[in-house]
Amino acid sequence: MQVSKLTEIRWHGRGGQGAVTSAELIALAAIEEGKFAQAFPSFGPERRGAPVLVFNRISESEHIRVRSAVTQPDIVVVLDPGLLGIIDVTSGLKDGGTLIVNSSKKLADIKLELGGPWRLAVVNATAIALELLKVPIVNTTMLGALVKSTDTIKLDSLLEPIKERFGKLAQRNIEACKRAYEEVSIAELIPASERIERAYVKESWPSWRELAPGSVVTEPGNARSYRTGDWRAQCPVFNHDRCIKCGICSLFCPEDCVNQNEDGYFEADLYHCKGCGICARECWTQAITMVEEIEE
Amino acid sequence: MRRVGFESSFAIAEAVKMASIDVTSAYPITPQTHIVERIAQLIADGELDAEYIPVESEHSAMSGCLGASAVGARTFTATAGQGLELMHEVLYVASSMRLPIVMSVCNRALSSPLSIWGDHSDVMAVRDTGWIQIFAENAQQAFDLTICAFRVAEDPAVLLPTMVHIDGFHLSHVIEPVLLPEVEEVNKFLPKFHPRYTLNPSSPSTMGDFATPDLYTEAKKSQDEALRNSMKVILQAWRGFGELFGRDYLPVEMYRADDADVLLLTMGSFSEVAMEAIDELREAGEKVGLVRLRLWRPFPFHEFRRAVTQAKLLIVLDRAISFGGPGPVCSEVKAALYHLKKRPQIIGFIGGLGGRDISVEGFRNMIHRGMGKAEQGKFEEFEIFGVRE
Ligand code: SF4
Ligand code: SF4
Numbered sequence: 119m120q121v122s123k124l125t126e127i128r129w130h131g132r133g134g135q136g137a138v139t140s141a142e143l144i145a146l147a148a149i150e151e152g153k154f155a156q157a158f159p160s161f162g163p164e165r166r167g168a169p170v171l172v173f174n175r176i177s178e179s180e181h182i183r184v185r186s187a188v189t190q191p192d193i194v195v196v197l198d199p200g201l202l203g204i205i206d207v208t209s210g211l212k213d214g215g216t217l218i219v220n221s222s223k224k225l226a227d228i229k230l231e232l233g234g235p236w237r238l239a240v241v242n243a244t245a246i247a248l249e250l251l252k253v254p255i256v257n258t259t260m261l262g263a264l265v266k267s268t269d270t271i272k273l274d275s276l277l278e279p280i281k282e283r284f285g286k287l288a289q290r291n292i293e294a295c296k297r298a299y300e301e302v303s304i305a306e307l308i309p310a311s312e313r314i315e316r317a318y319v320k321e322s323w324p325s326w327r328e329l330a331p332g333s334v335v336t337e338p339g340n341a342r343s344y345r346t347g348d349w350r351a352q353c354p355v356f357n358h359d360r361c362i363k364c365g366i367c368s369l370f371c372p373e374d375c376v377n378q379n380e381d382g383y384f385e386a387d388l389y390h391c392k393g394c395g396i397c398a399r400e401c402w403t404q405a406i407t408m409v410e411e412i413e414e
Numbered sequence: 415m416r417r418v419g420f421e422s423s424f425a426i427a428e429a430v431k432m433a434s435i436d437v438t439s440a441y442p443i444t445p446q447t448h449i450v451e452r453i454a455q456l457i458a459d460g461e462l463d464a465e466y467i468p469v470e471s472e473h474s475a476m477s478g479c480l481g482a483s484a485v486g487a488r489t490f491t492a493t494a495g496q497g498l499e500l501m502h503e504v505l506y507v508a509s510s511m512r513l514p515i516v517m518s519v520c521n522r523a524l525s526s527p528l529s530i531w532g533d534h535s536d537v538m539a540v541r542d543t544g545w546i547q548i549f550a551e552n553a554q555q556a557f558d559l560t561i562c563a564f565r566v567a568e569d570p571a572v573l574l575p576t577m578v579h580i581d582g583f584h585l586s587h588v589i590e591p592v593l594l595p596e597v598e599e600v601n602k603f604l605p606k607f608h609p610r611y612t613l614n615p616s617s618p619s620t621m622g623d624f625a626t627p628d629l630y631t632e633a634k635k636s637q638d639e640a641l642r643n644s645m646k647v648i649l650q651a652w653r654g655f656g657e658l659f660g661r662d663y664l665p666v667e668m669y670r671a672d673d674a675d676v677l678l679l680t681m682g683s684f685s686e687v688a689m690e691a692i693d694e695l696r697e698a699g700e701k702v703g704l705v706r707l708r709l710w711r712p713f714p715f716h717e718f719r720r721a722v723t724q725a726k727l728l729i730v731l732d733r734a735i736s737f738g739g740p741g742p743v744c745s746e747v748k749a750a751l752y753h754l755k756k757r758p759q760i761i762g763f764i765g766g767l768g769g770r771d772i773s774v775e776g777f778r779n780m781i782h783r784g785m786g787k788a789e790q791g792k793f794e795e796f797e798i799f800g801v802r803e
């Protein structure tokens with residue numbers, strides 16, 4: 119029996135960034151090429167801005183039966199550079215695999231942070247998307263980088279699925295995809311290189327013996343310790359020169375994280391601010407601007 | 415102590431009064447109506463100081479009980495048949511939130527055809543809801559086991575809702591003598607309800623929260639352990655009750671079964687009818703006995719195995735049908751015995767559906783028919799007893 123080659127991809131993005139669409143387009147393109155493919159998100163409640171995982175499996179010639187989450191990917195794609203500091207994106211990435219990152223940083227700098235026995239590809243997809251699509255949504259752009267740096271599918275196979283999905287906007291998305299295909303910089307694989315170990319906050323779960331009867335939560339308001347600030351792609355910046363201290367931003371903030379400081383000015387608590395931009399939109403005097411999160 | 419003539423419904427209402435409940439949230443449905451009407455009357459007459467929440471459906475009745483129990487109120491309700499079905503999803507919430515609500519179920523058949531009469535279809539449909547489930551066989555037991563139910567349910571090591579099943583009409587509407595203890599004696603047996611976790615603004619907590627796949631399995635494991643471990647407390651409570659009041663209860667109760675080659679298994683009010691049949695057969699020299707399953711959940715595996723493994727044949731009567739499958743009690747019994755080397759052969763009957771009576775003679779015939787089938791090796795899933803061909 120001939121063993122079919124199975125390629126597994128893990129996408130790291132945020133709710134609302136279109137990672138699910140990326141994976142779906144890859145699967146549709148692979149199916150178009152006569153292959154077998156899957157695309158699925160890690161199932162759960164959808165929250166705009168929250169880190170999400172999406173998966174692909176592509177097989178040359180066989181129906182894919184495995185449906186569990188991809189934990190040892192051949193390819194990892196990171197749509198949001200802000201995730202690099204909070205999530206171990208290279209977790210389980212196979213030796214000889216490929217890591218593709220959206221970042222404004224240089225390949226050599228990313229390599230210092232995320233080096234390992236894999237091929238590294240970097241593209242400034244946000245810049246391309248902002249220029250061509252006028253929005254920082256990089257899902258179609260990153261497809262170009264993926265096609266160039268791996269041999270999963272051909273660029274042409276993506277065109278039909280993109281046209282179908284985006285209709286009038288398809289042409290611009292195709293351009294963005296092609297631009298990333300051309301601009302992505304790829305470092306050659308150095309097989310023996312060391313994995314750079316970094317410390318990440320790990321979630322830990324209790325044993326059944328530790329649960330209170332009925333799983334009652336006895337520590338009210340513990341959602342406060344949940345760092346929703348990690349979900350932010352854009353950050354509100356308050357210009358005190360324009361601020362009239364009206365407090366409208368504070369009233370409208372859905373996270374209730376805008377508070378008045380000692381001088382009477384309003385400020386966002388960045389531990390909880392999700393970067394939704396509502397405060398900036400509601401401010402009478404345009405004292406608030408949303409700026410891209412700076413990569414750490 | 416007083417000796418009175420009460421139907422089981424009134425006996426239960428009396429137990430609820432002596433348990434001095436704080437809240438009932440109920441919707442009347444035949445054949446349970448007498449229980450909640452009587453409780454409403456007791457409250458209206460000032461004999462019971464409790465809140466009666468009248469609701470528009472059983473779904474709301476159980477939801478009201480959830481809220482009441484969660485704030486730490488001793489909570490009771492009663493229902494039957496379709497009403498129990500309408501509560502179904504909330505039953506799971508009650509047990510999963512570990513709220514020690516006590517409920518009488520006047521067992522009734524399920525529609526359609528519409529039937530207000532008794533069988534165990536409603537019980538079997540809620541088998542897996544995580545409630546402790548106990549069967550009473552007469553009005554005295556209905557009273558006793560309701561008092562015990564509060565003590566078991568509210569025990570800090572248990573905290574699980576508890577159903578006391580009585581057969582619709584056959585118990586709910588039959589007047590018989592009942593011994594009523596003095597309320598002081600009941601108070602000695604049944605301590606006040608002091609839950610550790612309650613919904614209380616001065617010490618807030620969250621109940622019935624959300625669980626991702628990372629937590630749900632652990633939540634269910636802990637719930638299942640609690641139900642299994644409730645057995646210890648049930649045994650203790652019944653022993654304590656026996657010491658105080660002289661009436662003993664066990665998870666599996668036997669009747670003239672010591673040297674029996676053939677055992678019949680029944681639940682609920684039919685058990686006493688079946689005892690008569692056993693007496694007659696014993697007099698005729700037949701080595702037959704009766705097993706009564708008093709505790710349905712947690713299933714008393716240990717006690718059940720010990721009770722039946724010496725017999726050659728076990729005849730199981732189910733009062734519910736699992737369409738296209740085995741009789742629900744019979745299949746549990748088979749599963750409980752499967753891995754044992756020494757175990758009886760099993761013949762399953764389904765009978766007493768939708769209020770169809772089974773007389774003493776009927777039980778004699780059932781036992782003989784079961785023995786005949788076993789001799790002929792006819793071990794099909796079940797036979798519907800007395801169905802017109
Ligand atoms: S962007 Fe503004 S409105 Fe939105 S969460 Fe942050 S502070 Fe609140
Ligand atoms: S809404 Fe604008 S002007 Fe008003 S307090 Fe907020 S930042 Fe200042």
